[in-house]
Amino acid sequence: xxxxxxxxxxxxxxxxxxxxxxxxxxxxxxxxxxxxxxxxxxxxxxxxxxxxxxxxxxxxxxxxxxxxxxxxxxxxxxxxxxxxxxxxxxxxxxxxxxxxxxxxxxxxxxxxxxxxxxxxxxxxxxxxxxxxxxxxxxxxxxxxxxxxxxxxxxxxxxxxxxxxxxxxxxxxxxxxxxxxxxxxxxxxxxxxxxxxxxxxxxxxxxxxxxxxxxxxxxxxxxxxxxxxxxxxxxxxxxxxxxxxxxxxxxxxxxxxxxxxxxxxxxxxxxxxxxxxxxxxxxxxxxxxxxxxxxxxxxxxxxxxxxxxxxxxxxxxxxxxxxxxxxxxxxxxxxxxxxxxxxxxxxxxxxxxxxxxxxxxxxxxxxxxxxxxxxxxxxxxxxxxxxxxxxxxxxxxxxxxxxxxxxxxxxxxxxxxxxxxxxxxxxxxxxxxxxxxxxxxxxxxxxxxxxxxxxxxxxxxxxxxxxxxxxxxxxxxxxxxxxxxxxxxxxx
Amino acid sequence: xxxxxxxxxxxxxxxxxxxxxxxxxxxxxxxxxxxxxxxxxxxxxxxxxxxxxxxxxxxxxxxxxxxxxxxxxxxxxxxxxxxxxxxxxxxxxxxxxxxxxxxxxxxxxxxxxxxxxxxxxxxxxxxxxxxxxxxxxxxxxxxxxxxxxxxxxxxxxxxxxxxxxxxxxxxxxxxxxxxxxxxxxxxxxxxxxxxxxxxxxxxxxxxxxxxxxxxxxxxxxxxxxxxxxxxxxxxxxxxxxxxxxxxxxxxxxxxxxxxxxxxxxxxxxxxxxxxxxxxxxxxxxxxxxxxxxxxxxxxxxxxxxxxxxxxxxxxxxxxxxxxxxxxxxxxxxxxxxxxxxxxxxxxxxxxxxxxxxxxxxxxxxxxxxxxxxxxxxxxxxxxxxxxxxxxxxxxxxxxxxxxxxxxxxxxxxxxxxxxxxxxxxxxxxxxxxxxxxxxxxxxxxxxxxxxxxxxxxxxxxxxxxxxxxxxxxxxxxxxxxxxxxxxxxxx
Numbered sequence: 001x002x003x004x005x006x007x008x009x010x011x012x013x014x015x016x017x018x019x020x021x022x023x024x025x026x027x028x029x030x031x032x033x034x035x036x037x038x039x040x041x042x043x044x045x046x047x048x049x050x051x052x053x054x055x056x057x058x059x060x061x062x063x064x065x066x067x068x069x070x071x072x073x074x075x076x077x078x079x080x081x082x083x084x085x086x087x088x089x090x091x092x093x094x095x096x097x098x099x100x101x102x103x104x105x106x107x108x109x110x111x112x113x114x115x116x117x118x119x120x121x122x123x124x125x126x127x128x129x130x131x132x133x134x135x136x137x138x139x140x141x142x143x144x145x146x147x148x149x150x151x152x153x154x155x156x157x158x159x160x161x162x163x164x165x166x167x168x169x170x171x172x173x174x175x176x177x178x179x180x181x182x183x184x185x186x187x188x189x190x191x192x193x194x195x196x197x198x199x200x201x202x203x204x205x206x207x208x209x210x211x212x213x214x215x216x217x218x219x220x221x222x223x224x225x226x227x228x229x230x231x232x233x234x235x236x237x238x239x240x241x242x243x244x245x246x247x248x249x250x251x252x253x254x255x256x257x258x259x260x261x262x263x264x265x266x267x268x269x270x271x272x273x274x275x276x277x278x279x280x281x282x283x284x285x286x287x288x289x290x291x292x293x294x295x296x297x298x299x300x301x302x303x304x305x306x307x308x309x310x311x312x313x314x315x316x317x318x319x320x321x322x323x324x325x326x327x328x329x330x331x332x333x334x335x336x337x338x339x340x341x342x343x344x345x346x347x348x349x350x351x352x353x354x355x356x357x358x359x360x361x362x363x364x365x366x367x368x369x370x371x372x373x374x375x376x377x378x379x380x381x382x383x384x385x386x387x388x389x390x391x392x393x394x395x396x397x398x399x400x401x402x403x404x405x406x407x408x409x410x411x412x413x414x415x416x417x418x419x420x421x422x423x424x425x426x427x428x429x430x431x432x433x434x435x436x437x438x439x440x441x442x443x444x445x446x447x448x449x450x451x452x453x454x455x456x457x458x459x460x461x462x463x464x465x466x467x468x469x470x471x472x473x474x475x476x477x478x479x480x481x482x483x484x485x486x487x488x489x490x491x
Numbered sequence: 492x493x494x495x496x497x498x499x500x501x502x503x504x505x506x507x508x509x510x511x512x513x514x515x516x517x518x519x520x521x522x523x524x525x526x527x528x529x530x531x532x533x534x535x536x537x538x539x540x541x542x543x544x545x546x547x548x549x550x551x552x553x554x555x556x557x558x559x560x561x562x563x564x565x566x567x568x569x570x571x572x573x574x575x576x577x578x579x580x581x582x583x584x585x586x587x588x589x590x591x592x593x594x595x596x597x598x599x600x601x602x603x604x605x606x607x608x609x610x611x612x613x614x615x616x617x618x619x620x621x622x623x624x625x626x627x628x629x630x631x632x633x634x635x636x637x638x639x640x641x642x643x644x645x646x647x648x649x650x651x652x653x654x655x656x657x658x659x660x661x662x663x664x665x666x667x668x669x670x671x672x673x674x675x676x677x678x679x680x681x682x683x684x685x686x687x688x689x690x691x692x693x694x695x696x697x698x699x700x701x702x703x704x705x706x707x708x709x710x711x712x713x714x715x716x717x718x719x720x721x722x723x724x725x726x727x728x729x730x731x732x733x734x735x736x737x738x739x740x741x742x743x744x745x746x747x748x749x750x751x752x753x754x755x756x757x758x759x760x761x762x763x764x765x766x767x768x769x770x771x772x773x774x775x776x777x778x779x780x781x782x783x784x785x786x787x788x789x790x791x792x793x794x795x796x797x798x799x800x801x802x803x804x805x806x807x808x809x810x811x812x813x814x815x816x817x818x819x820x821x822x823x824x825x826x827x828x829x830x831x832x833x834x835x836x837x838x839x840x841x842x843x844x845x846x847x848x849x850x851x852x853x854x855x856x857x858x859x860x861x862x863x864x865x866x867x868x869x870x871x872x873x874x875x876x877x878x879x880x881x882x883x884x885x886x887x888x889x890x891x892x893x894x895x896x897x898x899x900x901x902x903x904x905x906x907x908x909x910x911x912x913x914x915x916x917x918x919x920x921x922x923x924x925x926x927x928x929x930x931x932x933x934x935x936x937x938x939x940x941x942x943x944x945x946x947x948x949x950x951x952x953x954x955x956x957x958x959x960x961x962x963x964x965x966x967x968x969x970x971x972x973x974x975x976x977x978x979x980x981x982x
Contacts, residue, residue, distance in 0.1 A: 059810075074814075324549070326563075330559040
């Protein structure tokens with residue numbers, strides 16, 4: 001993998017002086033096209049061994065281009081707000097919006113490679129991490145990002161010389177730390193681990209570009225030219241027309257599905273409900289004061305047809321919680337800043353810190369429900385969303401977050417009854433819109449989408465809870481009981 | 492101040508049961524009007540002595556209304572990301588957008604009052620803090636927020652009984668901490684300090700509403716009714732038509748002004764420039780590696796007429812910096828999320844952590860420059876902006892941030908020359924727009940706005956540096972030298 005980066009590539013000074021000025025102009029030009037079209041973001045990773053001129057290369061790119069449209073991200077120690085969320089949260093919050101170039105000096109590769117090289121993790125851990133990284137990058141690419149990954153390589157001898165050279169010069173001595181030498185002693189291990197990581201993540205859409213770092217001129221010219229070529233190729237290809245065909249519900253050979261299999265006749269009478277409500281709200285309240293509660297965060301997602309009882313259910317839950325603990329995120333159309341980012345970004349941004357509860361009233365499942373049925377995204381987009389969502393939830397769960405997902409089920413008849421009731425109740429008037437009536441007509445399409453969603457995303461780590469919500473009392477108690485049960489298991 | 496809150500107000504159960512249902516309906520109704528109109532945010536503070544049912548009141552409001560449109564903020568310990576920024580940053584980031592209700596349980600009052608009550612600060616400190624708070628709230632109100640401040644009051648005997656009562660009941664014992672008793676021992680001091688704080692911040696637009704907390708029914712009904720009344724009053728008043736008259740430049744009695752007094756003939760020849768550039772960039776680079784650099788953050792703001800050399804100046808500065816240290820924020824039209832917040836919010840959000848540099852290419856001064864001249868805001872808006880900006884900068888500086896502001900000055904002739912040059916240079920084409928030509932015609936109006944800005948915002952703590960930028964070389968070196976000098980003084 002590193003062989004062609006040990007050939008002693010060099011660029012003579014006169015070539016450099018001839019080639020850099022037009023390259024800079026062309027890069028600037030491409031950058032302005034990027035900034036004005038705002039069609040896609042550029043994510044550029046600079047990785048590699050110590051002393052291989054990573055930050056110098058990053059600085060050169062900032063110098064050559066207009067730094068106002070570049071976001072450079074260094075890998076500082078994570079802040080406490082970052083440590084309390086899934087590992088990838090700090091990268092999600094640093095993603096460049098469409099039209100900008102985000103340069104990552106240190107990235108999602110740094111930690112897994114270091115851990116493995118120091119023997120603090122196993123090869124199988126590295127492989128798993130790299131598989132996750134590959135899926136993450138695949139998602140970025142599907143969401144339109146141009147992903148460029150540069151690996152700066154130095155042969156062992158060259159690296160030793162480089163470190164010694166830096167150390168000798170009083171002006172650069174500060175840059176060589178003990179940690180650099182410590183890493184150097186593990187050069188062979190690092191090489192082996194890095195090669196394994198690169199192999200696993202060198203995909204067709206985001207291959208690693210290994211750059212020999214012996215000669216800075218060669219190194220920077222290579223990075224600049226690869227970036228230019230990739231930028232131009234994307235900019236000069238017209239944006240593909242979004243293929244947003246509304247998907248037809250697929251005909252099932254029988255009429256059986258998980259939703260229809262639910263027993264919607266289950267009910268609680270008012271008195272039993274009120275008693276159970278007090279019991280479970282009390283239990284839930286005590287659980288949030290459990291000493292272990294602060295070691296976790298809680299994510300609750302509520303989905304269901306219109307008028308299925310999401311709002312009422314959520315209120316019965318929040319009644320049991322201290323208002324300072326939770327934040328409800330009603331999910332509607334994304335904002336401008338959210339539209340400039342990958343689809344899941346708007347949900348990542350609201351993941352809670354430890355000891356806090358995030359409640360999503362509708363959620364990331366909009367992608368495979370409303371966006372699918374209404375044709376707001378292409379079939380390819382919602383098809384890949386299942387695995388992206390599973391990945392997202394895997395990361396939530398792995399960060400010691402407690403995730404619960406509820407599907408609230410009502411019959412078409414009951415929905416009609418509730419719509420009519422709402423229209424007759426003055427202070428609930430807001431709740432019923434023309435769109436709600438239109439959505440009713442698409443019930444079969446929604447039902448098909450829901451069934452496929454449940455099939456594909458009810459996983460062992462993040463199972464769906466199906467809530468028979470035909471009788472509101474029954475539904476609410478089922479949700480409260482499920483949450484209490486789950487917290488008791490986890491705390 | 493607290494007398495009428497020690498009268499033993501009580502609401503009998505039957506009154507409560509009669510009045511609460513219609514109050515809830517009316518509150519919900521008002522809340523939906525608020526959410527759909529998105530005209531203003533509601534900022535509701537709940538403060539007062541310990542054990543006075545603050546969080547119970549907050550929970551009641553969340554229960555009565557739709558918690559999906561409420562953001563409740565508790566006062567946890569500040570995170571490291573918050574500690575490294577001005578004190579008010581954590582409140583700015585928690586401000587509700589237009590259409591939402593933000594409830595603060597603990598607020599910008601908590602800390603100053605505690606510090607004074609424990610004798611860790613002086614009365615004069617408290618007075619200064621409260622003056623700042625009053626200015627902050629005044630700004631929120633001018634920006635359209637509805638600000639409601641509730642102070643929950645308990646007489647000394649009642650508080651003692653309340654704490655003992657809570658302690659006795661095994662279900663509530665956990666809620667009484669040693670700190671509560673410690674506070675109680677200082678009841679009289681707290682009362683005196685609170686009264687002073689409340690007096691200083693009870694303004695016509697945001698008066699304190701002192702609520703007796705002895706009887707929970709009285710307390711909650713009062714808060715609910717005051718909130719409803721205030722909401723309805725604002726909602727039922729049609730939005731005032733924005734009085735956005737473009738301001739005429741005021742005629743000066745002579746032609747002398749600070750801009751005209753600048754000696755724009757100052758220049759550097761290319762060779763001197765290149766030498767000086769190397770020297771100052773080297774100095775700047777070394778300064779950013781000074782061990783004290785990490786104890787500060789740096790904020791640089793650049794303003795100037797079009798083509799005055801802001802971009803080029805910024806690049807000569809960033810060339811000296813590690814790209815991971817800085818972030819450039821080009822200031823253009825605000826995003827949708829920014830428009831839902833007070834004007835300064837979009838700048839607060841980008842204030843840097845310690846050890847980092849935030850560079851604003853155009854800045855918060857847009858309010859008193861382009862927005863004033865083009866009539867994008869009312870005269871009242873830009874007039875009050877001067878003191879709001881001074882306040883903002885005061886907070887930046889007091890948080891150990893190093894703030895520098897540059898005005899880049901060119902003549903009308905030189906601007907024309909640069910415009911023409913840009914139009915003739917293919918890869919700079921992006922830089923010159925019709926708007927730039929239009930702005931030229933408004934030069935006198937801009938000049939008047941700039942002079943007034945300099946007069947009103949060049950303060951001892953945050954002076955403007957006027958940069959004679961007619962000769963780019965001279966201007967760039969002056970900026971670099973100023974930054975080096977300032978860092979040397981501070982580090």
